[in-house]
Amino acid sequence: MNLNAIQMILVVLVAFLAGMEGILDEFHFHQPVVACALIGLVTGQLVPCIILGGSLQMIALGWSNVGAAVAPDAALAAIASAIILVLGGQGRAGVSSAIAIAVPLAVAGLLLTILARTLATLIVHIMDRAAEEGSFAKIDMWQMIAIAMQGLRIAIPAALILAVGAGPVKAMLNAMPTWLTDGLSIGGGMVVAVGYAMVINMMATREVWPFFVLGFVLAAISELTLIALGGIGVAMALIYLNLSKMGGSGNGGGGSNTGDPVGDIIDKY
Amino acid sequence: MADQIKLTKSDRIHVWWRSTFLQGSWNYERMQNGGWAYSLIPALKKLYTTKEDRAAALKRHMEFFNTHPYVASPIIGVTMALEEERSNGAPIDDVTIQGVKVGMMGPLAGVGDPVFWFTAKPIIGALAASLALGGSIMGPILYFVVWNIIRMAFMWYTQELGYKAGSAITDDLSGGILQDITKGASILGMFILPALIERWVNVDFSPVKVSTIKQASGAYIDWNKLPAGAKGVKEALVQQKAGLSLDKYKVTTLQDNLNQLIPGLAALIITFLCMWLLKKKVSPIIIIFGLFAFGVIMHVLGVM
Numbered sequence: 042m043n044l045n046a047i048q049m050i051l052v053v054l055v056a057f058l059a060g061m062e063g064i065l066d067e068f069h070f071h072q073p074v075v076a077c078a079l080i081g082l083v084t085g086q087l088v089p090c091i092i093l094g095g096s097l098q099m100i101a102l103g104w105s106n107v108g109a110a111v112a113p114d115a116a117l118a119a120i121a122s123a124i125i126l127v128l129g130g131q132g133r134a135g136v137s138s139a140i141a142i143a144v145p146l147a148v149a150g151l152l153l154t155i156l157a158r159t160l161a162t163l164i165v166h167i168m169d170r171a172a173e174e175g176s177f178a179k180i181d182m183w184q185m186i187a188i189a190m191q192g193l194r195i196a197i198p199a200a201l202i203l204a205v206g207a208g209p210v211k212a213m214l215n216a217m218p219t220w221l222t223d224g225l226s227i228g229g230g231m232v233v234a235v236g237y238a239m240v241i242n243m244m245a246t247r248e249v250w251p252f253f254v255l256g257f258v259l260a261a262i263s264e265l266t267l268i269a270l271g272g273i274g275v276a277m278a279l280i281y282l283n284l285s286k287m288g289g290s291g292n293g294g295g296g297s298n299t300g301d302p303v304g305d306i307i308d309k310y
Numbered sequence: 311m312a313d314q315i316k317l318t319k320s321d322r323i324h325v326w327w328r329s330t331f332l333q334g335s336w337n338y339e340r341m342q343n344g345g346w347a348y349s350l351i352p353a354l355k356k357l358y359t360t361k362e363d364r365a366a367a368l369k370r371h372m373e374f375f376n377t378h379p380y381v382a383s384p385i386i387g388v389t390m391a392l393e394e395e396r397s398n399g400a401p402i403d404d405v406t407i408q409g410v411k412v413g414m415m416g417p418l419a420g421v422g423d424p425v426f427w428f429t430a431k432p433i434i435g436a437l438a439a440s441l442a443l444g445g446s447i448m449g450p451i452l453y454f455v456v457w458n459i460i461r462m463a464f465m466w467y468t469q470e471l472g473y474k475a476g477s478a479i480t481d482d483l484s485g486g487i488l489q490d491i492t493k494g495a496s497i498l499g500m501f502i503l504p505a506l507i508e509r510w511v512n513v514d515f516s517p518v519k520v521s522t523i524k525q526a527s528g529a530y531i532d533w534n535k536l537p538a539g540a541k542g543v544k545e546a547l548v549q550q551k552a553g554l555s556l557d558k559y560k561v562t563t564l565q566d567n568l569n570q571l572i573p574g575l576a577a578l579i580i581t582f583l584c585m586w587l588l589k590k591k592v593s594p595i596i597i598i599f600g601l602f603a604f605g606v607i608m609h610v611l612g613v614m
Contacts, residue, residue, distance in 0.1 A: 066379055067330045069457050074438050078450035088445045095442025095449055099510050102435045105427035113595065144602065148595050161337035165344045165372070168335070172372050175365030177351050184348040187335035220610055227614050228605025230512025231580050232598050237507050238584035239594060240428045240499070248493075249500040257504035261573045267437050267505065274501040278494040 042130040043207050044084060051083035052203065053196050056120045060195030061188050063116035063154070066106065071116035071195075073097035080123035089133045090123050096140050097122070100229065101147075103236025107243070111158075114150025116195050118143040124202050128210040138214055141225035144232065150195075157194045161187050252277065314398050317353055317390055322473060324352035326466050329386055332379050341376035346386075353390050357397035367393070370404045377415035378422025383465040385414045387472020388479055395476070414479075421492050429499035430460065436506050507581050508574030515576065517612050518564035530555040 044052065055076070062071040069075060074094040081090025097119055104112035122143035129135045164187045171179035202210070245253070252274075259265060259273065328349040335344030347368055354367045377385065388410055396402040434456055442449030472479055531549045536542035550556065568575050580601075587597050608614040 061334075064336055065331060065333050067333075067461065069454065072435065072453065074435065074442050074453050075450045078442070078447065087447065091442045091447060091449060092445050095439040095444075098435050098439035098442065098453075102432045102439075102506070103428075105423075105431065107423050107427065113598070141602075144598060148598075151595070158336055158338055161335050161344075162339045164335055165337050165340060168344050168347070169369075169372055172347065172368035173365055175361045175363075175368060177355055177364070177368075180344070180348055180351065180368065184331060184334050184344055187344065188331060191334070221606060224606030224609035225602055226605075227512075227514070227609050228602035230514070231601045231605060234507065234511045234577065234581040235584050235588075235594050235597050235601070237432075237503055237511070238581050238588055240432060241503055241581070242585050242588055244424055244428050244496045244499050246496070249496045252497050252501040253504050256501040257508060257574070257578065258572075260505035260508040267433065267440070267502070270502060270505050271433060271498070274498040277501060278497040281497055282490055282494055 042084075042086070042127055044127070044203070048084055049203050052080060052124060053200050055079045055083060056199035057192035057196040059116040059120050060192040063114060063195065064157070064191040065188070071119065073101055073115055073119035076116065076119035077123040080120060080127065084127045086127045086132070089126060089136060092133060093123055093126055093136050093139050094119065096136060096229070097143055099233050100140075100144070101236060102233070103238070103240040111151060111154050113144075113147035114154055115147065117150030117153065117198060118147035120195055120199055121146045121202055124199060125210055125214070128202070128207040129214045130207065130211065131214065135214065137226035137229070138217055138222045140229045141217075141222060144229070153194050153198075157191055160190060164190075315357055315394070317356060317394055317473075321352050321356055322390070322469065325349055325386060325390065326383070326469055328352065329383060329465065329469070332382055340372070340374040342379075342382070343372050343375050346375045346382070347371040349382075349386060350389065350393070353393060357393055363397075370407060373408055373411075375411060375415060377419040378426065380426055380461060380465055381418040381422035381468070382415075383469040384472035384479065385411060385418065387469040387474075388414065388476060389472075391473050391476035417488055421488050421495075424492055424499065425495040426461075429495045429502070430457075432499070432506060433502055436510065440510075504574075504578070507577050511574075511577035511580060513576035513580055513614075515564040515568065515614060517614065519561055520564055520567055521562045523560045523562075524558060525555060525560050528554075530558050530560075 055070075058079075059071040059076045062068055070079070074091075074097075077090045077094030077097065078087070081087040081094075084090075097115070101113075101115040101118070104115055106112050122139040125142055126135050126139040129138070131138075164183050168180050168183045171183065241253075255277075256270070256274070259270065265273075328351065332342055332345035332349055334348070336342060337344070350371055354364065354371075358364045358367050371389075375382075389407060392402055392407050392410060396407075434453055438449045438453035440449075441452060531546055531554045533546075536545050584597055588594065605614065
């Protein structure tokens, strides 16, 4: 599908926003479910892009920048793969190849992120000098320049894909054999697990593992929606916190008696 | 002391808005320092008027700072309170202010990461993504609206809390509240994550047929004996509803067997494998590529 000039400008603008958010992590324009929908909105390919966004969001759920660590770049993956999906013009059918393209892009984005954060070191040195002059305006300006640089980190690759144009993108997508795209989408179904594994490794303690077991068993009941499960989870957390304060015997001694709190909850009913 | 300078609500709203851009100049040397100074500018502008005071204030806020971007808000609140006292003549030196910042950023980051990144984001994200997979615009809208309402409200109220409590907040932080929040979020997260794993990690061994059994007559729909035309279609539907199988042969796949043990077992095993590899310091990128390669190979072999 060919885009007109206005659409192209809007796509680059959305890419810029996503790039900014990739570092700010506030409005979350860079989260695939939002970013892909925005690309879909400005190109008129809303539904396939929303589906792509949903799939990528599942993969990227556990990706987050903790401390100085940098996660795979959801922003570049979402924006670039959505543009490729739109240019390829295959609609819904193109979603699985777009996902397959997205993940290597997320890794490539990682390098751009590291580059941008290193360049930002130069910028804060300029800000240091502005601070010595006591100049608020200069600090403001350089903060904006730093953010704009992060925006360009995604906007430039997006513009490059647009410059390549629909023809070559289509040719590339058609050149991918079906065994490869099918296999990659099967792999994509499993890749989701990596994000969850990262999160679990961060949170798991012996004290909270029983809740993992409960969650896994209850999830088999398909009538329980995520919101319902969330309700159960909140209630259990509150009950557990209250009970662990009431317990006269141990002063918070988690670890050894992990089975007990659950037993306590059951006794309460 | 008649001419005390006080920060107005409007100043605090400006600081709150600017704190949205806290990570804009994130860098490997002092991390969020530039954004931190940028956020405080409306307050510093009000409190200090001479060039020397302003330069000194900016310099002390260009020091190293890094925490979770949302829980920086209570620290900003406290810092504003301290700067306000200082500009009105209270004996608060640079070391005190830097001490409060550093003292709060560690424990608060320890709360912000599990609450926002490991609990709220996976839950809201999965909810929105499951809507989006069906092509519904509600997915992205829900994610964007819910996330930003939570974030903006949290940042404003905790910033106000920090500003009003001032340095006294450090006493509260040592108490059990932070631990309770962290633990509560971990419990909720650990409870929801396996549900997400079970429902959204797709490991499907359907192509592998474990057994093919010819069924007893009467257990399947005998297509040759159905009346012709629409009547036949109706009869077939009725029979299927009565529990009759569509085919003469009952095919049991490896996936069926696994599902009988407990749904999502294969997904869980993959997740545990990933956790183990991550603990062995294997890069997540390598694992992701490995899983893609595994998927392609298994598909070509006809297992998945």
